[in-house]
Amino acid sequence: MSNLEELITTLNGIEAGNFKENDIDRLKLIEAAKKLLVRVEAKEERWFDLVFSQPIVFAALEILLDLGLWQKWTVIDGASKSVDELCELCTPKCDLNLLRRLLKLLASVNIIAETNEDHFALTHMWHDDMWxxxxxxxxxxxxxxxxxxxxxxxxxxxxxxxxxxxxxxxxxxxxxxxxxxxxxxxxxxxxxxxxxxxxxTYKVPWPTFYDTDSLMNGADLSDGGVLCVDIGGHHGIDLTRLLDKHPDLPPGSLVLEDLPEVVNGAINLNEKIKVIPHDMFKPQPVKGSRAYYFHAVFHDWSDSAATQILKNTVEVMKRGYSRVLIQDMVLPVVGATAIQSTMDVEMMSLCSAYERTEGMWTKVITDAGLKIIKIWQDGRGNEGLIEAELA
Ligand SMILES: C[S@@+](CC[C@H](N)C(=O)[O-])C[C@H]1O[C@@H](n2cnc3c(N)ncnc32)[C@H](O)[C@@H]1O
Known part of the structure; x- marks a missing residue:
């Protein structure tokens, strides 16, 4: 290839920052880069990575986790350090050359950077405690x-x-x-x-692609009225995002529900968000909310369980007022992405469950006594938000 050096320089000059305003272009480029690898890698190189390299690379990540290195290195912003300095950070102590070899492996697969002889730094993939x-x-x-x-x-x-x-x-x-x-x-x-x-955190915040004003308009929040109950809401990121967009919401108008062991971990939650430990297979305690929101909940459950959870919601909905909002994957019939297909098979492995196509969603929602108003798309081709009301 005559202009190979030029091409490599161009490729090496591309950063995520080039796509700040256009995430779709960034994803298209990733897809193209992955397909490029598939085309140019020898079959043995691809299989070597899959069967030989990936298990040992993950083992190296895990060993250095056990040595407390990631935690201590990220606290000092992943700055370039010598192997000796990094060895000092490890608890329990480990052999210097053992550490050196593990670091070299991780640098060779671009998980960390080799900045100089016997010197390493963390890359952007280590930001925000991803370790x-x-x-x-x-x-x-x-x-x-x-x-x-x-x-x-x-x-x-x-x-x-x-x-x-x-x-x-x-x-x-x-x-x-x-x-x-x-x-x-x-x-x-x-x-x-x-x-x-x-x-x-990676997902597109739902209030940016769903018209939350349509919930606000006509919501009766007087006298303790509730705008949104987030069921299986984990630590409350989605209600926090709603509150960020509508900061004047009254205290108690947002309700976070999850299992007691889970909501106990919801620290630093805005005090306007009311927390109710609740098992979603039991009757819904909040009656007549404007919205009942489920995010990545139903993909953990079969249709019969999902219908039961939805029926518990239907029981407390106010006709012509309450809506169900389901944020989850809506699988395309053809061309599911790697994230969507991975999540689908992972759900099968973990929970005997699955991601759903629009047709599968329609059945579950109809069986529960609801009808779909609209399916909103997150704009990244990952998730949709299904808006439904009493049938
Ligand atoms: C995949 S997570 C999604 C969490 C959150 N909605 C999000 O998107 O970040 C599924 C959530 O369902 C909760 N969950 C599982 N079984 C539950 C139950 N019986 N009642 C209430 N929540 C439950 C889990 O604790 C977990 O927080």
Whole structure:
């Protein structure tokens, strides 16, 4: 290739900052770059990465987590440090050359940067405590994925639908279902919560693509009226985003519901947001809210469970006033993205559940006694927001 050097210089000059105003262009470029790799990599290079490199790279991440390095290095902003200085940060102590070899591996796959001989720095992927995601793979995703082929062989390759006898429960300590294990073990909950917090931050904030003014207009918030109940709302990021857009909302007009063990972790929440520990399989305690919002909740559950949760909501909705808002993936019939397909199969592995197409959503929503008003798109091709009312 005659102009290869020029091309490489151009490619090396591209940064995320070039796409500040256009996230779609950034995603298109990533897709093109991935396809470029598929075209130019030798088959052995691709397979080497898949079967040989990825497991040991993750092991290196995990070892350095156990040595407390990520935590201490990010506190000093991931600044370029010598291997000796980094070794000083490790607790318990480790051999210098062991650390050097692990750091060199991570630098070779661009997870950290080799800034000079025996010197390393963290890259932008370490901002915002992203190292906390490592534990979620160790505790949840790896072990259930490793078990999945064995589980499917044992169950005769039937598509899993039973949330109790799931692949996750097949391998988890005490054979607990995913959320039951999180409730039973604080460390499992923390690992999941750290992942959820980061993933929720990445998503397009719903008040930027859904017309929240249409909720505000006509909402009766006098006398303790509620604007929005976020069911399975984890630590309240979505209500916080709504409050950021409408800061004059009265105290108590936003309600966060999740399991007690989960809402206990919702620290630094704006005091206007009322917290109610609640199991969504039980009757909904907040009656006649303007909106009942579910984000990434139903993809954890089969249709029958989802219908039951929705029916608990239908019971307390006010006709002509209350709406159900479901933010979740709406899978395209053709051309699901890698994020969508990964999430779909991961839900099968963890919860015997699935992501849904528009047709699948229509059935669940109709079975619960609701009808769809509109499906809003997040503009990034990741999630939609389904707005529904009593049928
Ligand atoms: C995938 S997370 C989504 C969290 C949040 N809505 C978000 O998008 O960031 C699913 C949530 O459902 C909650 N959940 C699971 N079982 C529940 C139950 N029986 N009642 C209430 N919440 C539950 C979990 O604790 C978790 O916070």
């Amino acid at each position: 906390k995601w490592i534990a979620s793979r160790t505790v949840h995703w790896s072990s259930s994925a490793v078990n999945f082929p064995r589980f499917l062989a044992k169950t005769g390759y039937k598509e899993p639908h039973d949330p109790i006898n799931s692949n996750y429960a097949d391998q988890s300590p005490g054979h607990l279902h995913f959320f039951d294990r999180c409730v039973a073990e604080p460390a499992s909950q923390e690992a999941f919560s750290d992942f959820m917090k980061g993933w929720a």
